[in-house]
Amino acid sequence: MDIAVVTPSGHIDLTVELADDPHEISTGLMGRPDIGPHDGMLFLSDAPRVPQFWMKDTLIPLDMIFIEEDGTISLVAPDRQPGDLRHVSPERPVIAVLELEAGKSAQMGLREGDTVILPASKK
Numbered sequence: 620m621d622i623a624v625v626t627p628s629g630h631i632d633l634t635v636e637l638a639d640d641p642h643e644i645s646t647g648l649m650g651r652p653d654i655g656p657h658d659g660m661l662f663l664s665d666a667p668r669v670p671q672f673w674m675k676d677t678l679i680p681l682d683m684i685f686i687e688e689d690g691t692i693s694l695v696a697p698d699r700q701p702g703d704l705r706h707v708s709p710e711r712p713v714i715a716v717l718e719l720e721a722g723k724s725a726q727m728g729l730r731e732g733d734t735v736i737l738p739a740s741k742k
Contacts, residue, residue, distance in 0.1 A: 649676040659719040667712035674703040680721030685709040
């Protein structure tokens with residue numbers, strides 16, 4: 620699935636995997652040995668919710684980007700380490716969570732308040 624991020628320095632296109640079945644939603648990137656530099660996983664909800672993510676059984680460090688219903692990034696949780704059982708949450712409802720290779724959000728200059736252009740539907 621293609622998405623785009625709009626930052627003050629420009630428009631960034633990304634290709635991400637959509638976690639769209641119960642198994643993918645519950646496991647995410649757990650157990651995977653790597654992730655491509657332009658890849659990620661998008662968890663897109665049907666309705667806003669307050670998610671809690673952790674790094675249990677995850678083998679690679681990740682950045683987690685929490686996205687509000689209007690596309691605004693509400694929280695960037697960078698460099699989450701493999702196996703870390705502490706939950707990370709924006710503590711307010713979001714429509715999506717984007718997981719990227721650790722360091723990618725800083726490399727792209729992603730900040731809270733930037734915009735992610737999400738697909739109109741999950742398909």
